[in-house]
Amino acid sequence: MARNIVRQAVWGGLLLIAATTAFAATNRPDGYTTICKIGESCSVSQSTNVAFGAAGQFVFKVLNGSFVCSVATFGSDPIPSKSVKECSVPSGGGSTPPPTNPPPPSGSGIALSASAGNAQVSLNWTYSGVTAATQEVYRDTDSDPSGRVRIASVSTSTRNYTATGLGNGTTYYFWIKNTNGGTVTNSNAAQATPSGGGSTPPPTNPPPTGSITGSSCGTGGTQITVNETIRVTSGTFDGGCQRYNAGSALGDGSQDEGQDPVFRVENGATLRNVVIGNNGADGIHTYNGAVLDNIYWMNVGEDAMTIKSSGTTTVRNIEGYDSEDKFFQVNAASTLNVSNCIIHRAGKALRQNGGTTFRVDVTFDRCDINTMGEGVFRTDSTSSTARLTNSRLHDAGSVCIGGWASCAQSGNTSY
Numbered sequence: 001m002a003r004n005i006v007r008q009a010v011w012g013g014l015l016l017i018a019a020t021t022a023f024a025a026t027n028r029p030d031g032y033t034t035i036c037k038i039g040e041s042c043s044v045s046q047s048t049n050v051a052f053g054a055a056g057q058f059v060f061k062v063l064n065g066s067f068v069c070s071v072a073t074f075g076s077d078p079i080p081s082k083s084v085k086e087c088s089v090p091s092g093g094g095s096t097p098p099p100t101n102p103p104p105p106s107g108s109g110i111a112l113s114a115s116a117g118n119a120q121v122s123l124n125w126t127y128s129g130v131t132a133a134t135q136e137v138y139r140d141t142d143s144d145p146s147g148r149v150r151i152a153s154v155s156t157s158t159r160n161y162t163a164t165g166l167g168n169g170t171t172y173y174f175w176i177k178n179t180n181g182g183t184v185t186n187s188n189a190a191q192a193t194p195s196g197g198g199s200t201p202p203p204t205n206p207p208p209t210g211s212i213t214g215s216s217c218g219t220g221g222t223q224i225t226v227n228e229t230i231r232v233t234s235g236t237f238d239g240g241c242q243r244y245n246a247g248s249a250l251g252d253g254s255q256d257e258g259q260d261p262v263f264r265v266e267n268g269a270t271l272r273n274v275v276i277g278n279n280g281a282d283g284i285h286t287y288n289g290a291v292l293d294n295i296y297w298m299n300v301g302e303d304a305m306t307i308k309s310s311g312t313t314t315v316r317n318i319e320g321y322d323s324e325d326k327f328f329q330v331n332a333a334s335t336l337n338v339s340n341c342i343i344h345r346a347g348k349a350l351r352q353n354g355g356t357t358f359r360v361d362v363t364f365d366r367c368d369i370n371t372m373g374e375g376v377f378r379t380d381s382t383s384s385t386a387r388l389t390n391s392r393l394h395d396a397g398s399v400c401i402g403g404w405a406s407c408a409q410s411g412n413t414s415y
Helices: none
Strands: 006-011 014-019 032-037 041-054 057-068 086-090 109-111 120-126 134-140 149-155 160-163 172-180 183-192 223-226 230-232 236-246 263-266 270-276 284-287 290-297 305-307 312-330 334-352 360-378 385-389 392-394 398-401 406-410
Touching: 032 041, 230 236, 236 263, 263 270, 263 290, 284 290, 312 360, 398 406
Parallel strands: 006 183, 223 236, 230 263, 236 270, 263 284, 270 290, 284 305, 290 312, 305 312, 312 334, 334 360, 360 385, 360 392, 360 398, 385 406
Antiparallel strands: 006 014, 014 057, 032 086, 041 057, 041 086, 109 120, 120 160, 134 149, 134 172, 172 183
């Protein structure tokens, strides 16, 4: 049999393998055993490199315990043209996870430099054997790639990306993923320690300086895995800027309905100084009013925050990134006052539960709203009100969507 030539590309803890010469395509890698098919539940008893794919193209992810064999679990679809895919594991059992900081493959490299004045890290890389590729840039403050956050996607015409606004003295790890037709051809990991600057991850376009600072928490705090919702029923819960990451019992951070929150805040209690980790599940739920102060969402799951029952919820000094649908969800007649917020890359900043007619009163003041898929505020209720003041917007879509009783703006700028 002709020998298969396989090119492997390491992307942190995630591997993609593609055949470079013709061979008999299979739905599992050589030496692997299928344990379930797409849509089915599987389990592994130890940390194992699980393959997901078909026709000789696979995504690998280190998993432990129960999981669903799905695109959502593995983060990408190695071969969208094939609807039937399989999950498989090494025939000999578990395997050693790949190194988190591998050397660059031949023809690829990264050079990082730190600028004290602007806390910039310039990533310069080259690649070989690929055309019409897209480079996706990821970063985290932890060398464990499971918590990485995508911060840019750039075309082949740009092989330099400058990450700005990084934390003073914080070590950042970067992953470069080069794609062509869904196949990673090479990648690398490197680190650099900026010597100055703020704490905000780089937005799509850096906003002008001003009084909008978001959360003062960085993402380098101790990570705590949350397997059961933390309830704050009175007083103040101070997280000390630790990173609270949802375990699989709460959800997978996708858009699936019915995921549980990391925190539930009730009866006017206060939650402060908390970082919601890369698996945000359903974020934070509030009941009968709450105060959220200095909260940072690394990668919003189903929603960042949901108002579940009537009351006044005050949210201040917060920031969050990558909310596929809406950032704030309102499911009950209530008042929401938000100030000093940064919301980047979301479908909407706020959505009243679809088809409801109860009254919601919303105010946003001093917010930086960047890259909304639809817009800022959306409702189906003709009794609800919204107001956006002293804020700055970039690619934010329509500010007012739906039949608001009133939706006012003042003191806002675009950048």
